[in-house]
Amino acid sequence: METRKTIGKRRFSSLVTLGVFLLLYIPIVSLIVLSFNSARQGVMWTGFTLNWYVRLFSSPDIWRSFMNTVIVALVASTVATIIGTLSAIGIYWYRFKSRKYFQILIYTPLIIPDILMGVSMLIFFAALKVPLGLGTVIIAHITFCISYVTIVVITRLEDFDYSVVEAARDLGARSFQVFVKVIIPIIVPGIVAGFLLSVTLSVDDFVITFFVAGPGATTLPLRIYSMIKFGVSPVINALSTLLIGGTLMTALLARRFRKLIIG
Amino acid sequence: MNRSSLPGIVYSLPGIAWLSFFFLIPYIIIIIYSFLTPGIYGGVTLPFSLESYTRMLTSPGYWELLWQTVWISVMATVICLGLSLPVAYYIATSKRKNLLLTLVVIPFWTNFLVRIFAWMLVLGRTGLVNSFLLWTGLIEQPLQLMYRPATVIVVIVYMYLPYMILPLYSSIEKFDFTLLEAGMDLGANRNEAILKVLIPSIKGGIIAGVILVFIPALGSYAIPDLVGGTEGAMLGNLIAKQLTVARNWPSSSAISMIFLLISTLGLLVYLRMNAIQARVRRFRVREDYMKEQEQ
Numbered sequence: 176m177e178t179r180k181t182i183g184k185r186r187f188s189s190l191v192t193l194g195v196f197l198l199l200y201i202p203i204v205s206l207i208v209l210s211f212n213s214a215r216q217g218v219m220w221t222g223f224t225l226n227w228y229v230r231l232f233s234s235p236d237i238w239r240s241f242m243n244t245v246i247v248a249l250v251a252s253t254v255a256t257i258i259g260t261l262s263a264i265g266i267y268w269y270r271f272k273s274r275k276y277f278q279i280l281i282y283t284p285l286i287i288p289d290i291l292m293g294v295s296m297l298i299f300f301a302a303l304k305v306p307l308g309l310g311t312v313i314i315a316h317i318t319f320c321i322s323y324v325t326i327v328v329i330t331r332l333e334d335f336d337y338s339v340v341e342a343a344r345d346l347g348a349r350s351f352q353v354f355v356k357v358i359i360p361i362i363v364p365g366i367v368a369g370f371l372l373s374v375t376l377s378v379d380d381f382v383i384t385f386f387v388a389g390p391g392a393t394t395l396p397l398r399i400y401s402m403i404k405f406g407v408s409p410v411i412n413a414l415s416t417l418l419i420g421g422t423l424m425t426a427l428l429a430r431r432f433r434k435l436i437i438g
Numbered sequence: 439m440n441r442s443s444l445p446g447i448v449y450s451l452p453g454i455a456w457l458s459f460f461f462l463i464p465y466i467i468i469i470i471y472s473f474l475t476p477g478i479y480g481g482v483t484l485p486f487s488l489e490s491y492t493r494m495l496t497s498p499g500y501w502e503l504l505w506q507t508v509w510i511s512v513m514a515t516v517i518c519l520g521l522s523l524p525v526a527y528y529i530a531t532s533k534r535k536n537l538l539l540t541l542v543v544i545p546f547w548t549n550f551l552v553r554i555f556a557w558m559l560v561l562g563r564t565g566l567v568n569s570f571l572l573w574t575g576l577i578e579q580p581l582q583l584m585y586r587p588a589t590v591i592v593v594i595v596y597m598y599l600p601y602m603i604l605p606l607y608s609s610i611e612k613f614d615f616t617l618l619e620a621g622m623d624l625g626a627n628r629n630e631a632i633l634k635v636l637i638p639s640i641k642g643g644i645i646a647g648v649i650l651v652f653i654p655a656l657g658s659y660a661i662p663d664l665v666g667g668t669e670g671a672m673l674g675n676l677i678a679k680q681l682t683v684a685r686n687w688p689s690s691s692a693i694s695m696i697f698l699l700i701s702t703l704g705l706l707v708y709l710r711m712n713a714i715q716a717r718v719r720r721f722r723v724r725e726d727y728m729k730e731q732e733q
Contacts, residue, residue: 187524188525192528192538195525196541198596199545199596201560202557202560203553205560206552262449265449265453269443269446274450277453277454280457280458281453286701286705286708287657287701290657290658291698292461294468294691298690299460299464301481302467380550385660386678386681399551400664403555415548415552426544
């Protein structure tokens with residue numbers, strides 16, 4: 176745009192931006208580089224090795240926590256996506272008595288600090304004498320994912336013309352048919368985006384899981400935590416590098432998928 | 439539009455039920471527990487008492503920790519804002535917006551703990567910064583960069599920076615830059631124009647960013663736990679300690695109450711702002727409509 180050029184050369188803001196990008200990337204890049212370094216300690220380069228990756232893949236503990244993470248993420252995201260999508264439709268299109276209460280209920284988990292949610296759920300489960308395990312982790316993850324799915328689906332509904340639903344109804348479709356044949360196909364991109372967001376949130380969560388996970392329910396973040404806390408070894412660098420690669424791939428896939436659907 | 443309220447309730451029922459049971463009730467429980475007496479092996483017993491609150495509020499250690507927590511969070515939020523304003527401005531006026539925005543969020547996709555750990559590699563005794571300084575000969579002994587309040591601030595800034603950059607970016611993006619020119623034509627220099635024209639009109643983005651950074655910063659647990667040590671501890675660590683080590687549920691619940699209070703306050707401010715913005719928008723629409731009618 177013509178007018179923006181006259182504002183100045185943006186020397187200050189470009190310097191700060193460069194600095195911030197260095198700040199953002201130096202830690203991650205050094206971690207990736209160090210995962211191939213043969214030194215056990217420190218950041219001095221002593222030679223290339225894949226040793227830490229070999230050690231990583233031969234650890235049964237890590238495989239188990241990886242499987243736990245996958246199970247929790249898939250189950251929790253599926254349930255949260257179903258509940259969240261229905262909630263979004265209910266909140267966005269309809270006016271009913273408890274709507275205001277429900278809106279507050281949906282938005283509060285987004286702003287409450289994780290530690291508070293973890294502590295309150297731990298006390299809740301303990302008060303009801305529910306044994307901690309994979310089940311409690313899944314319940315906790317569903318609880319914090321619902322809000323995110325709802326918001327993502329609502330943004331999709333905002334571009335949706337409600338008269339389409341009315342037209343379908345005028346043409347004789349019943350409520351259930353309208354839902355399956357009209358509403359769902361149109362908001363699929365929102366549903367997929369909500370599901371993927373849930374998966375990333377679930378895989379990433381440490382604090383809430385830390386409080387509600389019992390023995391045998393160690394997820395990958397919990398495993399990383401204990402590796403950092405008790406005995407740092409370059410195996411964490413290797414695991415971290417794989418996680419970074421994995422999330423990047425998922426994000427790229429999600430983008431492609433979105434393009435594919437939207438066309 | 440004539441819509442009955444029944445379908446709305448049917449659609450919302452699973453969500454209302456789930457969140458009421460697993461989100462609302464746990465909070466009600468900790469509110470009640472904060473007024474009970476600790477049981478001997480964890481748990482709670484009657485009678486109701488204010489002991490958890492009086493003990494908390496009369497302990498100097500608690501006030502120190504609360505002060506440190508607020509101070510760390512305020513510093514982190516201010517630094518985030520200071521760094522994000524120029525970055526958001528640069529991105530919003532750049533030709534490669536999408537690329538730059540993607541670069542901002544990529545580190546954000548990286549696992550939370552991995553990002554903390556990456557900083558331990560940078561700041562540790564044998565880490566990147568110390569190795570570099572030793573190599574240049576600027577220092578002879580490695581510096582103690584870990585386990586300080588400042589370490590916690592740096593890592594919090596790193597973690598929550600995108601939360602500040604993104605809302606600022608979207609409000610600067612909507613800003614009409616001809617207004618800056620108008621300000622300059624009227625005699626303001628560039629910095630004055632930015633300060634008095636740009637900043638006030640992106641107030642919404644600033645407030646959103648501040649809330650999005652300050653509240654999670656206040657509730658930090660993993661960051662001070664891993665990089666703060668005893669010197670850089672925050673309130674979140676005390677809550678966890680009261681719960682898992684001391685097994686004092688009422689005390690842990692009472693400390694949690696302060697978080698609940700601040701977060702609710704933040705949410706109210708946020709909703710209020712949205713409501714005000716919506717009202718302004720409606721008002722503008724009505725004005726335009728009236729103008730059209732006059733013509």
